[in-house]
Amino acid sequence: MDAMAAVKQTFFQECEEQLAELETGLLAMERGEAESDTVNAVFRAVHSIKGGAGAFSLGDLVQFAHVFETTLDHVRNGALEPTADVMAVMLRAADLLADLVAAARDGHAVDSGRSEVLVAELTALSPGGADASAEEEDDMSDFSFTPVSVAFDFSDTPAVAGRSYTITFKPRPELYAKGNETALVLRELERLGQLETSCDASGLPQLAELDPEGAYLEWTMRLTTEKGEDAIREVFEFVEWDSSLTIQASDADGDADSGAGSTEDAFAALLRSIQADETSLPATTADIIPLPLAEEREAVAEIDAQPAKAVAARNGEGGANANAGAPQTIRADLERVDRLIDLVGELVINQAMLSQRVMEAGHVPGSAVALGLDELEHLTREIQDCVMAIRAQAVKSVFQRIPRLVREVAGMTGKQVRLITDGEGTEVDKTVIDRLNDPLTHMIRNAIDHGLEKPEVRVAAGKPAEGVVRLSAMHRSGRIVIEVADDGAGINRSRVKAIAAEKGLIAADAVLSDEEIDNLIFLPGFSTASEVSNISGRGVGMDVVKRSIQSLGGRLSITSRPGKGSTFTMSLPLTLAVLDGMVVTVADQTLVVPLTAIIETLQPKAADVHGLGGGARVIAIRDTFTPLIDVGRELGFRTTATDPLAAVAILVETEGGRRSALLVDTIQGQRQVVIKSLESNYRHVPGIAAATILGDGRVALIIDVDTVIANSQSDATILEPVLAAAG
């Protein structure tokens, strides 16, 4: 990837963050929790996207962001009240902004009609209506003149008081080539306070030698303003890197920009001097600089943020990023973190091997060597936890996309939906986060499209017209549990059953429990919508959702109460890098059974084990018969059946709550293992989820409990009716 592409990628990453900020802030405003900080943060998010987009000449994005920003500015100034109607437009504008960012990133187009409609809506919100804002909109695509009296209309700066700055500004041809315009910049500058401009045309050649698209003029401005240097720099932010710019405070009395200003100045001056030395560099090289600088500025502002309010007052809108105590972050390449995790995994394995060797060498527990090793083990675990924590991310990043989805689906289905989210701060490994979006999206769609009733139906049923979808995340016994609950009609079991029978998924006269019926919707090929809607029915059924969650080592279950609604619960491992497992022996092979699937272990008694013919056996555990699965035979380690009496049965539970007993030879113990992918190192093996390396250096396979059970049952489907009868 060339440098420019890398910078662009960073820009889009930052856009994602800004869009998330934007959504969060707008939602807070919608709830009426808007403080000035929130409004500032929202404004800044849009402004930053506009700034970056300007640097990459992303015209559509800049134009829309500008209109959006203008409207937000009115809210910020108190000229526009953030009513529910206003916020609805703002939220849709945020959606469009996200689409424009995606379009710019992926190089496809966004329906311009949609953009026009929103631009019109946004401008209509502006005080003074469409006329006042039409000019605002216009000046990004081109530039126009505004009578001076109007130019000051929105300005909240008294023209005289404040500090004086001397600004010199010499555009380079690239500035114009990128569609920027000095006149516009100067007009923006004029809004900050009282401006005197003089132009030095001494470098101008005679007409015959003049390059019409060159840049020969240099401007010197004296600006008296109450705003700080940050506000001035902001005016130049699109053009700073295509010009020579100096900003100097003329008087020494102001203490406004002491710390942050000077650090930033020094940094900016350094960059400028580097740039001045390398003016021959292509324009794209110069473009690389602004983004890091923008970050640097924020970091400086954060460090300097005490007290936050004072900074907010000094920096104007810049204060929004000055939340005291905001954690500082760095952006790290994920590959590096993954490499670190890999290495720590190796370290854990290596440490386990070393321990084993030491014990084998005859060092007794309690000896100096053994004690040292214990300490090493302790440290290793700690390092591992810390490294895992680096990859941990709050589910917020996924949850943040949901409000938009809810708005869209609600709009398409004509349903009124309120989304309540809970536990956004719950952390889970990034790999899990990345793969959470699709299943969650589908579950939310499903909850609104199939779960919630239409408003009139709800009212008739004595419910509020507005349905509630509750999305929550929590940690529960070492896993993350995400619930999508709706207060809709619940699963129509007779209909589900009829459809399943009609599609041949169950026998027409099958006797099923409520729970079993509910779980039918997870069967492949099941769809309750009589006509496939374009919302839920995109060819993705709940079976696909379930499978994708299973592939993450997760489970998906459903509970439903007629008239009260349904709750889908997915439970996922916190990480895909380590696993708590029970190490067992089967036919001299060491295997690992994930601990999360295990309910109990037991020693089978002769009286409890019953043969069913065809090699199938069940074991009576308390009052129920449970299929007994011979793991050694199932995985092909041996061909003869194991004697259950000489073996151990591990009672495990699958997603649907179905239980089976896995028959293994012996149990070695319980330990945390580092997961090594078989797919990436070898190939997929049915019944095996992954592998790990044990302390003795041997590879142990991790059993995929669900697949093993599913395979054994497809071998012996005959079991079902027998068991139903027995149960």
Next chain:
Amino acid sequence: MTPDPSQRILELAAVLDLRAAAPLTESLLAMRGTALTIDASRVERIGGQCLQVLLSAQQTWSADETALSFTNLTPGFVEGLRLLGFSQADFTREEMPE
């Protein structure tokens, strides 16, 4: 104010932005050596590069000792000049001797 009929007249475009700079330069160069009146009656806005061209033309005509004047300055033109650090007088003083 009626321009002298012997003078040539150049009517400026309405929008004097980046795209207008090259054609404007060409038009001006084509009229070099003749007394010229530049009619700004249609101008809605002017940007930095067209300003450069007009300033350079002033210099060039002055060096050639040929008359160059501006006429019908619109509010948009004047406002653009003001923003860019010039006044109406900077563009009308040439008319004085005429």
